[in-house]
Amino acid sequence: MLRACSKDPWPLGKLAPKVLVNGGNYEFTQDGARLLSDVLVHITRNSMDHGLEMPLVRQSKGKAAAGQIEINLEPGPDESLLLIYRDDGQGLGLDSILKKARAEGLLNSDDQPEPMMLAQFIFAGSFSTRQEVSKNSGRGVGMSAVQHTLKSHGGSIRIDLLEDCGIAPTPFQFVLTLPKQFYSQAVDWRRVD
Structure with a gap:
């Protein structure tokens, strides 16, 4: 995953995150590897630009200077594979999403949507909380593109909020x-019964 993102520089001042991959022993087809590379590039950019804090900020919160990204692989329904992606950053800025949705006329000023409804705005095309466009984000296509790409290949993406923080920054996972058709369970030839 980091190789797929290496053509994009890390945001100025941020360290490359530590990446942990946990779960079964899976092999991806060529199409599966390409699909995962495409979607993980967008998600990792999102983590680097929006979620993972600058090293000094992280250290002031008792975290390691470099962020951590964790991907857990689990069997899913109907022989699918679940990839559960989370980072140890500041969480989803639901307060920023609410302000942006109101400013764009997507919500009325007196609307008080549930946190999960606010979280869904990240999948809306052209929606971004970034004030300015950077090389990696701010155009509002990243998560919308991920959702579209996965759906067009028979997959899906959802966001789960991991704590009830109201509209404060909230830990989450994708x-x-x-x-x-995009993966198989690898055989461990070292195992002797």
Whole structure:
């Protein structure tokens, strides 16, 4: 995943994150590897630009200077594979999403949507909380593109909020579903019964 993102520089001052991959022993088809590379580039850019804090900010919160990204692989329904992606950053800025949705006329000023409804705005095309466009984000296409790409290949993505923080920054995870044709469970030839 980091190789797929290496053509894009990390945002100025941020360190490359530590990436942990946990779960079964899976092999991806060529199409599956390409699909995962495409979607993980967008999600990792999102983590680097929006979620993972600058090293000094992280250290002031008792975190390591470099962020951490964790991907857990689990069997899903109908022989699909679930990729559960989370980072240890500041969480989803639901307050920023609410302000932007109101400013764009997507919500009325007196609307008080549930946090999960606010979280869904990240999948809307041309929606971004960035004030300015950077090389990596701010155009509002990243998560919309991820959702479209996965859906066009029979997969899906959803966001789960991990705590009830109201509209304060909230820990979250993405759950990606990858259909069976894109992976197989690898055989461990070292195992002797």
